[in-house]
Amino acid sequence: MSFLARWCARHRLIVLGGWVGAVAVLVGLVLGMGSDFKTVADLPHSESTHAYEVLGASSGSSAETGRIVWHTTGVAVDAPEIRADVGAMLTRVASLPGVTAVTSPYTAGGSAQLSTSQDTAYATVTVTGDVDRVQQVARSIGTSQLRVETGGQAFAPKTKSGGLAEVVGILAALAVLLVAFRSAWAAVLPIITGVVGVVASLLFVMVGSHVVDLSSESITMGSLIGLGVGIDYALFIVDRHRKALMAGASVREAVEQAENTNGRAVIFAGLTVIAALLAMVVVGMGVLTGMGQAAAVTVLFTVLAAVTLLPALLSCLGLRVLSRRQRRQLAAGGAAPGAPEVRHRRSPARRWGAFVTRVPGPMAVLALVLLAALAVPALSMRVGQADAGSDPAGSASRQYFELMSPAFGEGIDATLLLVAETPDPGAAQALGTLVGNLSSVPDVAAVSPATAAGTGVQVVRVTPSSSAGAQATVGLVDHLRTSVIPAAEAGSQLRVSVGGETATNIDVAHALMSKLPLYLLLVAALGFLLLTVAFRSLLVPLVGAVSNLATIVVGLGVITAVFQWGWASRLLGVGDGAPISYIVPVMIVGVMSGLSMDYQVFLVSRIREEWTHSQDNARSIRTGVAETAKVIATAAVIMLCVFSSFGFSGQRIVACIGVGLALAVVVDAFVVRMVLVPAVLRLIGGRVWAYPRWAERVTPRLSVEGPPQAREAAQPARVLTTVGSVGAGEL
Template identity: 60%
Template sequence: MNSLAQWCFRRRRVVLGAWILALIGLAVAALGLGTAFKTAVALPDSESSTAYALLAEAGAGAETESGTIVWRTEGDAIDSPAVQEQVARMLADVTAQPGVEAVVSPYSDQGAAQVNADERTAFATVALADDADPEAIRSIAETLEAGSFAVGLGGQAFTELPSPSGGTEAVGILAALVILLLVFRSGWAASLPILTGVMGVGTSLLLVMIGSHALDVDATSLTMGALIGLGVGIDYALFIVNRHRKALMAGSTVPDAVALAVNTSGRAVIFAGITVIVALLGMFVVGLGVLTGMAQAAAVTVLFTVAAAITLLPALLGMIGMRILSRKQRAQLASTGLASPGKPTASGRWALLLDRAPRRMVGASLVVLVALAAPALGMRVGNADASSDPAGSPGRAYYDLMTPAFGAGVDATLVLVAEVPDAAAAQAFTELAEALPDVEGVASAQAAPVQPGQRIAIASVVPTTSAQTRETQDLVHTLRDGVVPDAARGTDLQVHVGGETATNIDIAAALMSKLPLYLGLVAVLGFLLLVVAFRSLLVPLVGALSNLATLAVGLGAITTIFQHGWGSELLGVGSGAPVMYIVPVIVVGVVFGLSMDYQVFLVSRMHEEWSQTRDNDRAVRVGVTETGQVIAVAASIMLFVFASFGFSGERIVSAIGIGLALAVLVDAFVVRLTLVPALMKLIGARNWSYPRWAERITPHLSLEGPSEPVAGVPLVVPEPVAVGATSTGPFASTTLWDGEQPRQTSEEP
């Protein structure tokens, strides 16, 4: 690392030019090639996927999507000649659009059930091929609104897909800049972490756009990459800049300070980045294509932000020189050659408070964590439907038109696909179709008669409730576990309950069944990584368990806000609804990586002090004193960056952003700076115990770099004051000396 830092410093213009050329080259390539984002359609093995396979075998709906155009008249009867004439013209224009395969008018014999005269409402169904343009059809349908009509479009074909964040991240970046200015009092010191993070994110996202031609990557992967990359990228650069500034204030030259920062904090950045990447790639165990694509994109972004932090940032630090310090700090160095030790900082006073009352701190932390994590026990995963869309949105307008006239479950239709190998099975299916309307929760059901020789039969079931409700989920289980088996008993009839609603239920069940495996995987992974880093068993155990607590807090926050709706409307995403099934997995992966980051930066400083003094209490105090401020600043930056995505207006992105923001906030202030040091204080020197047999087989990994003395100022660390002792202030302080020169200990790793 030292050689890399020196090389980047000496050839700083070459490094900066290489990054700029890479950015420009990738931008040109991305503009030339365009993007080929696509949503992975592979489904986990389930009853609904079997139903889709049978439908494709029968040639029904394999390459088409269905949508609905609904209208309500304000004055005229819904079936009046004038209304029918206007609607007929509109539907004729829709039918003429490329990719429109079929349109069923409510004024035809086939669509007779699509009219509710009492509510003056009717709808048409539209079947679209892949090459159809839903927006062009939407524009045609909305021409009816020029008259006395209210029009809405919905269903799978007209569902508006999530869009990129729309620039909300700029608010988070601006907030990060303000925080850094307040802390560093230097424009360059505040700007460099942001410039480095943005450069890493920008180049990586351009590469993702190009890679979309080769891999199945969803368009929302760009938003996920930006969300995660900006958060970690700014933080990683912040840790290195902070270490560099402290070295300069201790009297180091610019080249030496750059080398020291990269050789210490840079090591921790690489380790932290690897943990985030591994956690993201661990999503492969879930086995869902859309998640895999997002994880790959986010992992590439984190990789580039780490690369920027250890190559581009040293080059920029070399160019800026002493201007990374404030004017006051530069003036002090010019006059004295060293920064004054100063008084104990807020983090130092907090460290002393932890030292005095560790049991109370542990108890208070656990109460907070349990209270915030408890709602996660009631989390229900699924897919939000139009009933929870924000008031005034196209989806909500469609729902408000359809529901009064045709029921809440009209767009939650279940498709029963049956294999009927013989006459007995066909008769059993006919009897099943006749009995379906009497099943609790079924609004209506219909099925075409089974013809002689027909091997696949289809029935549709409309629930009384919308797709996102627990009642509809219960209906699916009732059909699968009771109604269908009873109807098929004694025959070879095989019936599979499918459709979009059942598919979402199956995907949610598949993901949640693998979430414990994923949680266990990241917990074990975190434990092993910390064992290698710190050669201890208890410290990694505390870290792994506290990581799980942070994960539970993130999931609890999402459940409270987005499922129970406590504030979701303020975020512009509508009312409460089930948590989208990909959200818990993404939050678990990202929060694990970020928790590991703070654990590494905190404990590595403790480990460095323990290695030099063999005093556990002092190691804990030094760790909190030295890293407390930078962890608090880093968490505050992540809070604003992640929270800015919460106002994107897109439910999934908002849930992930808010969940990560609150999890990081609690992790930094409650877990890392309170619970972990308090526990380590109580455990004592046993924190650092390590079996001899494990020592022999564990690879050596240094996160602190070589412990060479560096000329500088003594570290002021608050020390407990014994009864009867005198002190010139509210806190006594001690200075660590290494021979005749003060030993530099005022930097976090």
């Protein structure tokens, strides 16, 4: 690290030019090649995927079906003038590019799409391309008597990346940095470094989408995670650089010391985040694997920016990264005013560290009680599909739902496909008996006649009474699969699979949640091993792994209360309470496990640094808290600003991940790292650093806090201050 720091500081123009050139090349590639994001349909094997296989249709087909619904006021929905206007509109829709089929309720085959009692009707539209023109044509006939809305899979709102959320988050982070550093240059450096790293990484991901299957949501996830960690990583290095300057080091010496200490910690923390994100592959779903890979690339670029671009910028700015008061202190009194012992002797952080180490038992209990209270909602978390009925009031999808559900039931968009294999007449007869019995099954609103879908294959459409996101619909699918269908199949060659979008979402949610414990154990084990190598201790990694799991569960509890129970979902503009999307818990586990490890590394590395110097458990904890509390708190508030800004994106999944990460980070920093971990380490005592001899022999050497000479160089004023104080006492 020393060589890298010296080289970047000495050749700062080359480093700056290299980053500018790299970004320019990536911009050129994106402008020339564009991006090739696609829907990744690598679904886990389940009954619904088998249904698709039997039908011979890919679940990732580009053809999608939507509905155009209309409701009349003061005139019958089947009045001649309404038929004429709607018929002309549907003819225009059918002629649009990408529209492959339109089924009108005014035809013999579409009679079930007409509800004269509610003066509501709908047409089904199958489309393979852009749907904006379809929506424009459909809504063009709307009048005071005729209300037209669109909905269904084809017209579902698309996730958008970029925009106001990131800008608001960055501005809020800048304000926090200005308050913390009292220097405009020091405040803007983490922003510049983080943004450059994120921009370069997202451009790289866009180019990489031509090689690796990635969904468009990868950009949003990458920017959400990258902005937070990128700004924080640069913050840790800038903070250590400023401390070295105040301790009397030259600019280049300070750059080297910051890289040798916090720079090492940044690399280590970044590797833990990357490992956790790449471990998403065990979940076995392509869309999440792609998101994890894209986010891991973003973290890698932000780490590279922090350890190369930032040293070059620090070398260019010199003492301007200090506040005016600090520069006056250096000019007037040299290094002594900035010495750690002088700076932290009466600081709130040092007093807090002393308080926690004085009463560690009660503080640990208090922290555990608070964590448990925040985590309790996670016990009732339900993973599933949020339907249009939970979308924000006034949104197009919600208005569509409010027109459709009174006339055709809440389950109209949750249709189940019963794909039946009927190889002989006996199987066909058994299927007929099944179809006749389905209408009496609880929560079944409608059953269509069986229709041929190929040789020996028939399809039956079952409409539930409840919406796709309702627990009753999940229960219906389970009841069909475990009771109704097996009874009909008995004694025949009939084989029926329950498929369709609703069943697929249920199967995916079940498959992912069944693997979530394995993923949790994997990321905990990775964290434990990395911390063991870093700190050569068994108890420190154990405390870190357990506390990280506690933070993850808190994040899951928060999103359950906010988005499933609906405590603040309307305030965030995402509608009413609804089940949590299966993507959310996996992303929170992956990202939060890495972020929690970040703060653990920065706190414990400073505690160990002091322990190697004093061999005093209480003093090392007090000093570690005093030295890191401000920067960890600042980093957590920055994360809060960046992540929570995504909470107001208006997109349920993005808001869910952003709010969950934001509040989990705050709890992790202020409750876990500043209360629980110091209290537990104090209760364990000096034996927390014990390490078996056999493990010592096989463990690779890795120093997170830097080599001894770097640690001593980082604190030159401590020795001078101590000697000076002793001399004064003797006189």
